[in-house]
Amino acid sequence: EVQLQQSGPELVKPGASVKISCKASGYSFTGYYMHWVKQSHVKSLEWIGRINPYNGATSYNQNFKDKASLTVDKSSSTAYMELHSLTSEDSAVYYCVRYDFDYWGQGTTLTVSS
């Protein structure tokens, strides 16, 4: 069974960075791109970018290219997304999503507040 298990909710201060994880199981991790998606009340759903776990190659939505950094650890089948210079506009639920947008993680709630 394909599962994407994300890290827990985060409360961080403005200006800080945060790293969210997504541990994959039930399939060949390096065989499928991993996407990241933002869901906020303001802009609903937005695609942030994707990473090829096999070679680490990334592709970003231009709106997030300076905000997000995607990495993977093949040894633990885990994908990561780091968000930088956080503001209140980054408060949202973030999802990792497998290649065909078929399987989604449970979401990680990020709250940016002082």
Next chain:
Amino acid sequence: DAVMTQTPLSLPVSLGDQASISCRSSQSLENSNGNTYLNWYLQKPGQSPQLLIYRVSNRFSGVLDRFSGSGSGTDFTLKISRVEAEDLGVYFCLQVTHVPYTFGGGTKLEIK
């Protein structure tokens, strides 16, 4: 970017009715390989979106045949026949033809 416009925003239905949701793209979603990458999702309260339909009209594993997708080019429709209480939630379309991939704004299916 391909802008995805979903209508209606809210769809009140009676249980047992048919529901129809539209998704229109600002660009054709037919890829140079001839495939059209348009998916439909249902997001129930407090849950992640769940895939219903991929590539316009293909039901994902375990999805009931009450759900059907159709369309081509820029205009797509999701139909739900004999709506049940478990179908309630927000429906989204997603295009995966053009980068950046983009979502519709969502349609909330609720009881009339």
